[in-house]
Amino acid sequence: MSDEEKQNDTQQPSQPQTPSLEAERKIAQKFVSGTTQAFIQWMPLGGSGGLLFSFLLNQEWVKALITFPVTIATVVWARYTEGFLTQLGAVYQERGKNDANSLMTFLNKLDETMRWQLAGTKNKYLQYQNNDCLHYTTEGVAKTFKPLLKDVFVPLGLSGDFLRGAEGEDLPGLPGFKWDKEIIERLQKDEGLKIWDILSKGKRNPGYRHLVIQAWGGYGKTTLLRHIAYTYTSKTRNIGNAPNLIPVLLYLRQCQSKIMATADAQRIDLPTLIEEFHIPNLPKRKTLKLPPKWVKNQLQAGQMLVMLDGLDEVKEEWRDSVMEWIKKAIKDYDSCFFILTSRPSGYRNYARDSKLNSLFVKPLSESQQEKFIRSWYLSLERGSSAAPNNPSVKQEADRQARNLVSQLRKSLELRDLSKNPLLLNIIVKLHSYYSGEKLPKRRIDLYAEICRMQLGDRPLVKKIDMLLNREDGQNILQELALYMVKSNQPQIDKKELLSQLKIYISNLGEAIAPQKFLQQIEEVSELLVKRDQNYEFAHLSFQGYLAAVEIKEKQQEHLLRENWDKSWWRETIILYTAQLKPTHFSQFVYELLQDGSQKAVDLAYNCWREYPRQVDPDLEEEMKKLSSYIRDVLLRQLEDYLKNQQWQEADRETSRVMLQTMGKEGDEFLTVEDIENFSCEDLRKIDQLWVRYSNGKFGFSVQKQIYQSLGGTKEYNQKVWRAFGEKVGWCKGEEWLDYKNLTWDINTPFVGHFPKIINVMDDLYIFGLGWSKWWVISCLPQRVLACNI
Numbered sequence: 001m002s003d004e005e006k007q008n009d010t011q012q013p014s015q016p017q018t019p020s021l022e023a024e025r026k027i028a029q030k031f032v033s034g035t036t037q038a039f040i041q042w043m044p045l046g047g048s049g050g051l052l053f054s055f056l057l058n059q060e061w062v063k064a065l066i067t068f069p070v071t072i073a074t075v076v077w078a079r080y081t082e083g084f085l086t087q088l089g090a091v092y093q094e095r096g097k098n099d100a101n102s103l104m105t106f107l108n109k110l111d112e113t114m115r116w117q118l119a120g121t122k123n124k125y126l127q128y129q130n131n132d133c134l135h136y137t138t139e140g141v142a143k144t145f146k147p148l149l150k151d152v153f154v155p156l157g158l159s160g161d162f163l164r165g166a167e168g169e170d171l172p173g174l175p176g177f178k179w180d181k182e183i184i185e186r187l188q189k190d191e192g193l194k195i196w197d198i199l200s201k202g203k204r205n206p207g208y209r210h211l212v213i214q215a216w217g218g219y220g221k222t223t224l225l226r227h228i229a230y231t232y233t234s235k236t237r238n239i240g241n242a243p244n245l246i247p248v249l250l251y252l253r254q255c256q257s258k259i260m261a262t263a264d265a266q267r268i269d270l271p272t273l274i275e276e277f278h279i280p281n282l283p284k285r286k287t288l289k290l291p292p293k294w295v296k297n298q299l300q301a302g303q304m305l306v307m308l309d310g311l312d313e314v315k316e317e318w319r320d321s322v323m324e325w326i327k328k329a330i331k332d333y334d335s336c337f338f339i340l341t342s343r344p345s346g347y348r349n350y351a352r353d354s355k356l357n358s359l360f361v362k363p364l365s366e367s368q369q370e371k372f373i374r375s376w377y378l379s380l381e382r383g384s385s386a387a388p389n390n391p392s393v394k395q396e397a398d399r400q401a402r403n404l405v406s407q408l409r410k411s412l413e414l415r416d417l418s419k420n421p422l423l424l425n426i427i428v429k430l431h432s433y434y435s436g437e438k439l440p441k442r443r444i445d446l447y448a449e450i451c452r453m454q455l456g457d458r459p460l461v462k463k464i465d466m467l468l469n470r471e472d473g474q475n476i477l478q479e480l481a482l483y484m485v486k487s488n489q490p491q492i493d494k495k496e497l498l499s500q501l502k503i504y505i506s507n508l509g510e511a512i513a514p515q516k517f518l519q520q521i522e523e524v525s526e527l528l529v530k531r532d533q534n535y536e537f538a539h540l541s542f543q544g545y546l547a548a549v550e551i552k553e554k555q556q557e558h559l560l561r562e563n564w565d566k567s568w569w570r571e572t573i574i575l576y577t578a579q580l581k582p583t584h585f586s587q588f589v590y591e592l593l594q595d596g597s598q599k600a601v602d603l604a605y606n607c608w609r610e611y612p613r614q615v616d617p618d619l620e621e622e623m624k625k626l627s628s629y630i631r632d633v634l635l636r637q638l639e640d641y642l643k644n645q646q647w648q649e650a651d652r653e654t655s656r657v658m659l660q661t662m663g664k665e666g667d668e669f670l671t672v673e674d675i676e677n678f679s680c681e682d683l684r685k686i687d688q689l690w691v692r693y694s695n696g697k698f699g700f701s702v703q704k705q706i707y708q709s710l711g712g713t714k715e716y717n718q719k720v721w722r723a724f725g726e727k728v729g730w731c732k733g734e735e736w737l738d739y740k741n742l743t744w745d746i747n748t749p750f751v752g753h754f755p756k757i758i759n760v761m762d763d764l765y766i767f768g769l770g771w772s773k774w775w776v777i778s779c780l781p782q783r784v785l786a787c788n789i
Helices: 003-011 021-042 047-057 061-119 121-132 181-187 195-201 221-233 252-259 270-281 294-300 316-332 344-350 366-383 391-410 412-418 421-433 443-461 470-486 494-507 514-525 540-554 558-563 567-577 582-595 598-610 617-634 636-643 647-661 672-676 680-693 700-709 718-727 776-786
Strands: 158-160 210-214 246-251 304-309 337-342 357-361 528-531 534-537 758-761 764-767
Touching: 121 221, 121 246, 210 344, 221 246, 221 304, 221 337, 246 252, 246 270, 252 270, 252 316, 270 294, 294 304, 316 337, 337 344, 366 391, 366 421, 391 412, 391 421, 412 421, 421 443, 443 470, 443 514, 443 540, 443 567, 470 494, 470 514, 470 540, 470 567, 494 514, 494 534, 514 528, 534 540, 540 567, 558 567, 567 582, 567 598, 582 598, 582 617, 598 617, 598 647, 617 636, 617 647, 617 680, 636 647, 636 680, 647 680, 672 776, 680 700, 680 776, 700 718, 700 776
Parallel strands: 210 337, 210 357, 246 304, 304 337
Antiparallel strands: 158 357, 528 534, 758 764
């Protein structure tokens, strides 16, 4: 190398050597890889690392410095969440398994529910309940022929104590639950309100869901509930607009012991009672297996109609507890429908606190009686014919029915008896058994015929060999009836009953096992019926009749004189005097009247009402004198009140006397028919007393003149009736006065202010003759006119 070249090398700085292409590629790859790895490490959540990288590339050092702590925090959070999410995943993996198990359990239950639905639990239950109500049966009446309930049932008329006028105006009456216009229009009809009218209202108004139906014995309360249950369980049913419900019919006399608390003070609840007692005892082919809590679910959903029959048949010492159980059941399932039935005396103590709305069964009207008779005979003839649809079958049924209806219309006594469904059923069966013969016209004769048929003729027709002949069998029942009356036992324990039967059978010189005799009387004659573990006569009147016959045959009238003031002897005394000759009857009644007490007078009058009217001409005048004397004594208390100007007491006594005159008691009511058939002689005597002691200011005849002067007729007219109310001081403007707010003073400016007939029950005064039709009092002036008063 020359010196010049060396000098140049010394003067110029040395240049780096240019790397080869492969080397540059490796360097670039390493840079990108490292940078990428750093980027991934620095931005596990993305945003903050990206910002830092961008600031570094653009050499924005301040911004990069600010972003750096955020990026560090992000990396820390990422590392934290990595562990958190890993653990959370493990937790939810386990929970997922649990949820999957729960889902499978739910699907299994759903599958079980679907299986129960396919099993048709509801339909099977309805069929079993239907089986229990298939036939028309009446307790205490022979079952030689049992028609289907649907073929002969006649809807019973119901009357309520909560009334509203046809135009929607309130009529004076019991406060609280009110009927709407549609229902009051039904009440005006002869046969009254029907149960389906009430139930249909329950869909919108809870006040119609909890009811108590009251009636005296034999008025068809149980049959009505059986009809409801049967209708609801039938495939082709006619319930109108009533809600679609599952009926449950519980007989309280059968389940009362189940309801009572056990030794550990535990009580069965309603769902358990239905599941463990009611359903297993229904007639069925196979045991009904219920889904879990099926009954309770139906109750909670308000899908059931629970009918509780016969509160009055519950043992008296248990009745309070059973009623508390009923009230609790209603409270627990208040969206359900409940119907309780009872005789008035059995429910009276609970009327205030039970919050049940009351309905009363009306006596059968003539049209209802005729409908039942025709249906019964048609069912009988069809059932006994090989060609039931042949026209001759209906023709014969119509002939028999016409004959019986004609007999009923000609006899006042039979008409009265026929208003009771139980007695009408007996009358029809007697008529069919003694075809072509005239029926007995007195209750005493009717009961005699019933005993003759049940103890003698019926077993003879059925070719049943009775252990004793009819006379001996009846003698034993007579002794038993008197024993039960003397000890005030409407029911008798089986052990005590068998002990008494053993004595009576022994007295006849017979060697018959009491148990076998009882079995025949129960299964063949049906004059004794079993109630739980006790026995009683098929009807309390039968017990009174048989005891009365025993007293007459054994000449034990002293028992009646010693016990006439005891209420449970009343029926026996009345049926005893009905058997007496007129002279003996007069003597007995005069002895009662000599006592002078109101109870004795009432009993004497009831004996007089029951006594047959036809007597020998020689004794007719004596009986007329007795009749007049009884009426005078009956009105003696009323006259005393009027003499002393005790107007309110006199008004109440007038109501009581009118009820008694029609053979009714204090908690019953007068109807339009009662007014139209009220004795003119009795009405005249009552009116004369009011007119005499008020100096012509008060009385029915005074009210009649005012009513007619305003244009009043038998037909109800709202304007005339309101004008009459204002004229006699019963209303002011649009408001009718409460009974207690009347002017109980002779100086009242209102002529005709009294009597304002009332009935009293639980201290609530019911205007318009108790629970009768609301226009009943408008019939009084017409009756006064017809009687020429």
